[in-house]
Amino acid sequence: MSIDEQINDYFAAQPEPKRTDMRELHRAILGLMPKCKLWFMDGKDASGKTVSNPNVGYGTQTMRYANGDTREFYQIGISANTAGISVYILGIEDKQYLAQAYGKDLGKAKITGYCIKFKALRDISMETLKAAMRYGIEQTTSRPGRQ
Secondary structure (H helix, E strand, C coil): CCHHHHHHHHHHCCCCCHHHHHHHHHHHHHHHCCCCCEEEECCECCCCCECCCCEEEECCEEEECCCCCEEEECCEEEEEECCEEEEEECCCCCCCHHHHHHHHHHECCEECCCEEEECCHHHECHHHHHHHHHHHHHHHHHCCCCC
């Protein structure tokens, strides 16, 4: 099954209105990153054990670990969770930045170092979310060693 098919099946398996919200987010992210690499992670480890919620990733960057290892990974990710939707903006070094820069304008959302969680798109400002994602994309494409 192709990545596009896996993503479509994942979205289709979500209850409404989450299904529609995730599809709208998908279109918005593709609008920001029209030629990006798509990822689908089913949330299972090598042994088949569920270790996280399934997620869809967009773009590519090289993650560098403290021990010097590197790994290709996505820049922006989305995932359904029991309370709503999570948007992951990876590669931002200042873990306070998202909350400080976008928190007051975003709406009803919980913001951690790289994750924005909300119940439904109607609860947040899509323009503010897109601005946060654009910032994350810029951060992960402008640094040396990043793709």
